[in-house]
Each structure stands twice: as C-alpha cells, then as structure tokens.
Amino acid sequence: MEKTIERLALYRRLLKNQSGKGNTHIFSHQLAGISGYSAAIVRRDLMNIGYYGTPRHGYEIKALIDCLNVFFNKPEVKSLILVGAGNLGRALIAYFIKDKTEYNLIAAFDSDPLKVNLKYNGCPCYSLEKIPELIAASQASVGIITVPAENAQSVADLLVENKIKGILNFAPVSLTVPESVYVENVDLALMLEKVLYFSVHHREG
Amino acid sequence: MEKTIERLALYRRLLKNQSGKGNTHIFSHQLAGISGYSAAIVRRDLMNIGYYGTPRHGYEIKALIDCLNVFFNKPEVKSLILVGAGNLGRALIAYFIKDKTEYNLIAAFDSDPLKVNLKYNGCPCYSLEKIPELIAASQASVGIITVPAENAQSVADLLVENKIKGILNFAPVSLTVPESVYVENVDLALMLEKVLYFSVHHREG
Numbered sequence: 423m424e425k426t427i428e429r430l431a432l433y434r435r436l437l438k439n440q441s442g443k444g445n446t447h448i449f450s451h452q453l454a455g456i457s458g459y460s461a462a463i464v465r466r467d468l469m470n471i472g473y474y475g476t477p478r479h480g481y482e483i484k485a486l487i488d489c490l491n492v493f494f495n496k497p498e499v500k501s502l503i504l505v506g507a508g509n510l511g512r513a514l515i516a517y518f519i520k521d522k523t524e525y526n527l528i529a530a531f532d533s534d535p536l537k538v539n540l541k542y543n544g545c546p547c548y549s550l551e552k553i554p555e556l557i558a559a560s561q562a563s564v565g566i567i568t569v570p571a572e573n574a575q576s577v578a579d580l581l582v583e584n585k586i587k588g589i590l591n592f593a594p595v596s597l598t599v600p601e602s603v604y605v606e607n608v609d610l611a612l613m614l615e616k617v618l619y620f621s622v623h624h625r626e627g
Numbered sequence: 628m629e630k631t632i633e634r635l636a637l638y639r640r641l642l643k644n645q646s647g648k649g650n651t652h653i654f655s656h657q658l659a660g661i662s663g664y665s666a667a668i669v670r671r672d673l674m675n676i677g678y679y680g681t682p683r684h685g686y687e688i689k690a691l692i693d694c695l696n697v698f699f700n701k702p703e704v705k706s707l708i709l710v711g712a713g714n715l716g717r718a719l720i721a722y723f724i725k726d727k728t729e730y731n732l733i734a735a736f737d738s739d740p741l742k743v744n745l746k747y748n749g750c751p752c753y754s755l756e757k758i759p760e761l762i763a764a765s766q767a768s769v770g771i772i773t774v775p776a777e778n779a780q781s782v783a784d785l786l787v788e789n790k791i792k793g794i795l796n797f798a799p800v801s802l803t804v805p806e807s808v809y810v811e812n813v814d815l816a817l818m819l820e821k822v823l824y825f826s827v828h829h830r831e832g
C-alpha cells in the first residue's frame with residue numbers, strides 16, 4: 423500500500439514534467455521506463471485508481487494528472503506544520519515553502535526563545551504553546567519533527583494530542599503513537615551507514 | 628540484504644545507547660523490543676555476522692558492539708564528500724561533521740564562487756575542479772549529492788569518474804550509474820506526499 427502511494431506520487435511528478443515539455447500522451451511502457459518500474463506495475467497501479475489507457479494512443483497525460491490529483495485530494499491544499507527550526511528544519515522550510523500548490527507549510531515552532539517570532543523564508547516561527555491554536559485554525563493534519571532525539575517523543579505527544587494524523591520524523595528515535603497516526607521515519611544517519619557499507623561490499627541480492 | 632544492513636546499523640546504535648546506560652548484557656527479546664523487530668529476526672541477523680548469545684545471560688553488549696564494528700569495518704574511518712553546499716547540504720554538513728568516529732566528512736564542493744574557500748562548521752568548501760585531487764588524497768568512496776535536480780546527473784558522473792562507489796542522493800531524480808556503484812535515494816518530497824496521503828486515508832495493510 424505504502425509503496426503504491428510512493429509510485430503514484432512519482433508518476434504524477436514525472437507526468438507533470440512530461441506535460442511541461444509539451445507531451446500530450448504517454449504509453450505505459452514509456453512511463454515504466456522513466457519511473458523505473460515495469461509496464462505491468464504501472465498499468466496495475468493506474469487501473470487501481472480507475473484509469474485506463476487506450477492501446478492506440480496511450481494515456482492522455484493531462485487527464486491522468488487530473489485523475490492522480492483527485493486521488494491525492496487536490497486541489498484542496500493540505501496544511502502542515504514543522505517543529506524544530508534548527509539546521510535541518512530551516513533547510514526543509516526553505517524547500518517546502520516553495521511548492522505552494524500542493525500543501526501549505528503554515529508555521530514552524532521552536533522552544534528556543536531567540537527563534538520565536540522570527541520568519542524563515544516567510545514562514546513564521548512560534549513558541550510551542552501556540553501549536554494547539556494554529557493547528558485548530560488551519561486544520562493541519564501533518565507535522566514534521568526536526569527536534570533533537572531526546573525531545574522528539576514529547577513533541578509527537580503534543581502533536582497527537584492536537585489531532586495531527588501524520589508525522590514525518592527526522593529524529594533518530596522510534597516514536598510511539600496511536601494506531602490512527604501514520605509516522606514516516608527518515609533516518610539520514612542510517613541511510614549514510616548503508617551507503618558506506620555498500621560502497622565497499624557490493625550488494626549481493 | 629539492504630534491510631539486513633539497516634537493521635544491523637540500528638542494533639549497533641541501540642546497543643551503544645544501552646552500553647552508555649551501564650548495561651552489560653541484553654537478551655535477543657530485549658533488543659527485539661527496542662528495535663521493533665522480532666526476536667527471531669534479531670537472532671538470525673546476529674548469527675549471520677557470526678555472533679551467538681548464551682541463553683543464561685544473553686548477548687554481551689560490548690562484545691556484540693565490537694563484532695558489529697568489525698562487520699561495518701571499524702575502526703577504519705571512511706571518508707566522504709558532499710556536493711552542493713546549499714540549504715540542505717549545510718544542514719547535513721553540520722550534522723555529519725559531529726560524529727567523527729564513524730566517518731570523516733573531508734570536504735564539500737559547490738559551483739557557486741561565493742561559497743568556494745569558505746568553511747561550514749569547520750568543513751572546507753572547494754570548487755568542483757578540486758574533486759579529483761581530494762578524492763584521490765582521502766580515498767573517499769562515498770559522496771552525498773545535494774545539488775538541484777537538473778545538475779545531479781552530471782555531478783554523479785563526475786563522482787563515478789573519480790572512483791566514488793556509493794552515493795547518497797537527495798536530488799529528486801533517478802541517477803544513472805554503473806552496476807558497481809550503490810545509490811541510496813532520499814526523496815523528501817515523496818516522503819511528505821506519502822504522509823499527507825496517509826494522514827487522511829489510513830493504511831489498510
């Protein structure tokens with residue numbers, strides 16, 4: 423399920439690039455080629471969201487993008503917040519603040535009084551006590567956690583208490599959350615260790 | 628294979644934490660509990676690197692850490708470089724420069740003349756033409772790519788030309804490299820899309 427969602431999000435990005443180049447149609451084997459998946463998987467994924475191509479012309483790119491947008495609940499823009507405006511947090515703010523069509527990073531939060539009431543790339547940074555009020559006002563359902571490991575769980579608890587349903591966690595700890603909350607962990611140190619290992623021992627399988 | 632390496636790296640980190648708390652032994656079911664994997668998987672992973680615990684006392688933590696360090700080729704410190712000292716690159720430099728025992732971030736590189744010959748958290752930033760000389764001098768085998776998408780492939784080509792065998796790629800493009808080069812892609816935008824999706828539609832399986 424999670425892998426299917428990743429693939430669909432990737433197809434959507436690639437199709438937008440194709441559309442940007444002026445292409446109007448694409449065959450499943452072509453989308454397979456640029457996405458790195460087999461044509462069979464591409465066709466099955468798209469059939470799963472109710473989209474069928476015509477053998478003669480392939481998939482109509484604009485219609486397929488619309489279909490994917492509907493699937494990902496566009497054009498309703500989803501709101502998200504970020505907690506921990508440190509080095510990584512600020513890099514993410516700079517990056518995620520640009521793509522305003524897909525989601526809306528409404529605010530960052532930090533426990534450092536020197537960072538509160540500053541703006542990073544136009545994104546306001548508030549103290550933690552403002553989290554309940556801002557989540558309620560924006561109906562934000564997703565939070566990004568970029569605080570040190572020792573504080574990540576308490577931040578997660580605060581987000582969950584305030585109805586956050588999805589967390590993108592960069593702290594190197596395993597968070598405990600209710601079943602109804604989805605957590606995606608991005609463990610960069612572990613990713614680096616993996617690359618260091620495989621740079622010497624080539625993948626055998 | 629890749630998942631096994633991730634788990635072994637995680638066990639090592641958790642065991643170091645345990646050792647830091649003064650614990651000398653741990654049972655497989657305890658390591659299972661804190662790592663999130665089953666005891667059977669933990670035991671199998673450790674047997675695969677030649678380590679066996681005693682039922683009475685469990686695994687001896689220090690000996691197991693040493694065994695994992697040998698597996699990950701410690702104490703030989705691996706050198707790595709980073710290309711693209713932008714927002715994300717600088718956050719990574721600040722983070723990776725700290726843990727000097729495991730690997731050594733020897734330099735960053737950037738095409739922006741204003742960034743060349745600056746130091747970020749003590750890590751020197753050079754122009755791209757210095758890549759061959761620095762890789763050769765340090766025997767760096769891993770490169771981190773944090774340049775814009777449109778330049779990622781040419782940077783990858785340059786690294787591969789200079790014998791880099793492992794790449795941690797943050798640019799949202801699929802890199803083309805020889806079979807002998809390992810690439811780990813970290814696609815943060817796709818991770819966020821996944822969380823946005825599952826925050827609304829709960830995982831069904």
Ligand SMILES: NC(=O)c1ccc[n+]([C@@H]2O[C@H](COP(=O)([O-])OP(=O)(O)OC[C@H]3O[C@@H](n4cnc5c(N)ncnc54)[C@H](O)[C@@H]3O)[C@@H](O)[C@H]2O)c1
Nearest residue numbers: 506507508509510533534569570571573593610718719722
């Ligand atoms: N920088 C990276 O590239 C990188 C890589 C891998 C993992 N990480 C992880 O991401 C997290 C952040 O890393 P960083 O390098 O940005 O650290 P950082 O120290 O630069 O930033 C942490 C920020 O969180 C704030 N903070 C601390 N406790 C808080 C709390 N309870 N509530 C709200 N804000 C709080 C701090 O004031 C600071 O601004 C850490 O868990 C780190 O392990 C970072």
Ligand SMILES: NC(=O)c1ccc[n+]([C@@H]2O[C@H](COP(=O)([O-])OP(=O)(O)OC[C@H]3O[C@@H](n4cnc5c(N)ncnc54)[C@H](O)[C@@H]3O)[C@@H](O)[C@H]2O)c1
Nearest residue numbers: 513514517711712713714715738739774775776778798815
């Ligand atoms: N910032 C984030 O949180 C974030 C999140 C997801 C993905 N990314 C990806 O990471 C990459 C970097 O993002 P960023 O936000 O740091 O961008 P940025 O624009 O702040 O930094 C890019 C840096 O790369 C340098 N550069 C450009 N072309 C180069 C080349 N050919 N060789 C060497 N250096 C070159 C630039 O001078 C700049 O310093 C992008 O591909 C972006 O899509 C970033």
